[in-house]
Amino acid sequence: MSDLTDLYQSVILDHNKRPRNRGKPPTANRVATGDNPSCGDNCTVFLHLDAAHRIDAIGFEGSGCAISQAATSLMTTQVKGKTAAEAEALFNEFKEIVTTGNAPEEISDLAAFAGVHAFPARIKCATLGWHATLEALKQPPSA
Amino acid sequence: MSLSPNLRIDFPALDQHVGGKPLVYLDNGATTQKPRSVIDALARFYERDNSNVHRGLHALSMRATDGYEAARARASKFINAADPAEIIFTRGTTESVNLVAQSWGNAHLKPGDVILTTEMEHHSNLVPWQQLALRTGATLKYVPVTGPDAEHGLDLDALDKLLTPQVKLFAFTHLSNTLGILNDAALLCAKARAVGALTLIDAAQSIGHEPIDVQALGCDFMAFSGHKMAGPTGIGVLYGKRALLNAMPPYETGGGMVVSVTYEGATWKPSPERFEAGTPNVADAIGLHAAFDYLDALGRPAISAHDHALAMKACAALSELPGIRILGPKPGQPRGGLVSFAFAEAHAHDVVTFADQDGIALRGGHHCNQPLMRKLGLSSTTRASFYVYNTEEEIEILVKSMRRILKFFAGT
Numbered sequence: 001m002s003d004l005t006d007l008y009q010s011v012i013l014d015h016n017k018r019p020r021n022r023g024k025p026p027t028a029n030r031v032a033t034g035d036n037p038s039c040g041d042n043c044t045v046f047l048h049l050d051a052a053h054r055i056d057a058i059g060f061e062g063s064g065c066a067i068s069q070a071a072t073s074l075m076t077t078q079v080k081g082k083t084a085a086e087a088e089a090l091f092n093e094f095k096e097i098v099t100t101g102n103a104p105e106e107i108s109d110l111a112a113f114a115g116v117h118a119f120p121a122r123i124k125c126a127t128l129g130w131h132a133t134l135e136a137l138k139q140p141p142s143a
Numbered sequence: 144m145s146l147s148p149n150l151r152i153d154f155p156a157l158d159q160h161v162g163g164k165p166l167v168y169l170d171n172g173a174t175t176q177k178p179r180s181v182i183d184a185l186a187r188f189y190e191r192d193n194s195n196v197h198r199g200l201h202a203l204s205m206r207a208t209d210g211y212e213a214a215r216a217r218a219s220k221f222i223n224a225a226d227p228a229e230i231i232f233t234r235g236t237t238e239s240v241n242l243v244a245q246s247w248g249n250a251h252l253k254p255g256d257v258i259l260t261t262e263m264e265h266h267s268n269l270v271p272w273q274q275l276a277l278r279t280g281a282t283l284k285y286v287p288v289t290g291p292d293a294e295h296g297l298d299l300d301a302l303d304k305l306l307t308p309q310v311k312l313f314a315f316t317h318l319s320n321t322l323g324i325l326n327d328a329a330l331l332c333a334k335a336r337a338v339g340a341l342t343l344i345d346a347a348q349s350i351g352h353e354p355i356d357v358q359a360l361g362c363d364f365m366a367f368s369g370h371k372m373a374g375p376t377g378i379g380v381l382y383g384k385r386a387l388l389n390a391m392p393p394y395e396t397g398g399g400m401v402v403s404v405t406y407e408g409a410t411w412k413p414s415p416e417r418f419e420a421g422t423p424n425v426a427d428a429i430g431l432h433a434a435f436d437y438l439d440a441l442g443r444p445a446i447s448a449h450d451h452a453l454a455m456k457a458c459a460a461l462s463e464l465p466g467i468r469i470l471g472p473k474p475g476q477p478r479g480g481l482v483s484f485a486f487a488e489a490h491a492h493d494v495v496t497f498a499d500q501d502g503i504a505l506r507g508g509h510h511c512n513q514p515l516m517r518k519l520g521l522s523s524t525t526r527a528s529f530y531v532y533n534t535e536e537e538i539e540i541l542v543k544s545m546r547r548i549l550k551f552f553a554g555t
């Protein structure tokens with residue numbers, strides 16, 4: 001049981017129950033969908049960059065487990081205001097956390113996902129929304 | 144005529160703890176555990192008889208050849224085929240279906256023809272037909288499933304309308320791996336035959352659970368996998384009527400399947416060799432032979448009764464849980480040996496991870512039924528699938544675990 005409370009931290013349960021930034025923001029003009037073919041879950045991320053190429057609006061849709069829903073929800077709160085390069089750097093830190101279980105002090109809420117590393121099959125749940133976001137950042141804006 | 148609970152000791156893998164709890168293995172729809180006799184047959188082959196087949200004249204090669212051909216004859220008897228030459232060894236259900244799609248399909252289908260399948264098929268009995276339709280210009284049509292939870296099964300009125308003389312093949316599953324619905328395969332074959340269509344039964348989920356007689360069912364082809372019926376992975380069967388097989392071009396070409404080869408061309412042996420190019424999977428065929436023996440010693444009517452009873456009991460007990468949606472037959476209605484379900488409050492992935500901590504092996508996901516899931520408005524379900532060694536106590540453990548999970552997620 002202790003393993004599971006490590007995995008399902010209260011931050012995760014909270015974001016799963018009350019996802020932030022669900023739905024398509026009205027200004028969004030870049031979109032990408034990530035699929036988890038092994039379980040059928042998917043996640044679509046919509047975003048918009050301001051004149052300084054920073055994310056000023058982001059939202060997501062899709063269905064998934066508590067880990068993927070919470071990771072995506074939390075991710076949307078963390079990448080707002082960031083450039084593509086900054087978002088990618090943050091994702092690399094997040095990937096490090098979920099694969100090794102080691103989280104640097106200053107990394108805040110994302111550290112809640114450290115427990116994922118003990119469940120390797122769930123790593124792709126935690127990174128689904130991140131992959132969709134990085135993909136959306138590479139898309140050309142729609143008119 | 145019921146199964147003995149003592150048979151659990153025949154399965155070495157069941158005797159272990161997972162996360163400190165005794166293993167409750169309920170992922171039999173994915174693959175079953177193997178009895179000692181199958182494991183021993185594999186070991187015995189590699190320890191004593193290992194050799195290539197159909198080529199050597201030495202003692203070991205003759206033993207290997209005899210063992211391989213005896214497995215074929217045993218498979219033929221297991222499904223009551225008319226002749227062992229109607230049994231082609233493949234890697235499993237998926238390869239068996241692909242063999243028919245590539246060999247029979249490429250040779251016989253043209254634009255205007257219809258391939259008929261159903262909305263409840265596993266990707267293995269769906270994607271090969273999609274690809275065949277793309278290659279040949281034939282049209283693929285689906286018999287719909289009915290009911291909000293697909294509980295009414297295939298729409299037989301729709302089937303009657305879809306069965307036109309343009310239908311060249313009707314491929315359907317015997318037992319749905321997601322719904323637990325057992326189709327009336329004899330009826331479906333008879334309807335198809337009435338319009339001159341061939342039939343292919345995907346027996347992946349039924350072969351290890353139900354008595355099967357291909358002549359009584361009246362099918363033209365049947366596909367199944369050894370690993371879902373207590374046999375090894377990597378071996379399966381394509382059954383086909385002999386005249387059909389001998390009129391089909393090869394699937395793969397190479398050694399073992401040719402009569403003579405010149406630099407200009409080659410001629411083919413009849414079935415089954417025609418479809419078994421290269422060194423076959425001798426060891427696993429011999430292991431499969433032991434699995435056929437094991438299941439017949441238990442008695443297939445008894446296996447079927449056991450698995451159905453457990454699934455019905457699980458369905459009834461799970462239906463008491465808050466916010467559960469059970470696919471396929473409703474509680475009290477007959478079902479094949481599995482039940483899949485979804486909770487409003489907890490996603491299948493989370494359920495499977497929790498259950499694993501209780502020592503329970505379940506499957507969570509789309510079960511290779513993505514179009515069906517989409518139709519039912521789900522992205523995934525949790526599935527418990529039963530076999531000869533499962534017990535009523537294990538259902539209690541399952542239900543208790545599910546209650547704990549729901550409490551955890553509802554309390555957040």
Ligand SMILES: Cc1ncc(COP(=O)(O)O)c(C=O)c1O
Nearest residue numbers: 235236237265267320347348368
């Ligand atoms: C109904 C059905 N058909 C086909 C298959 C594919 O079997 P295999 O992966 O052994 O080829 C499965 C396996 O899950 C199945 O349940």
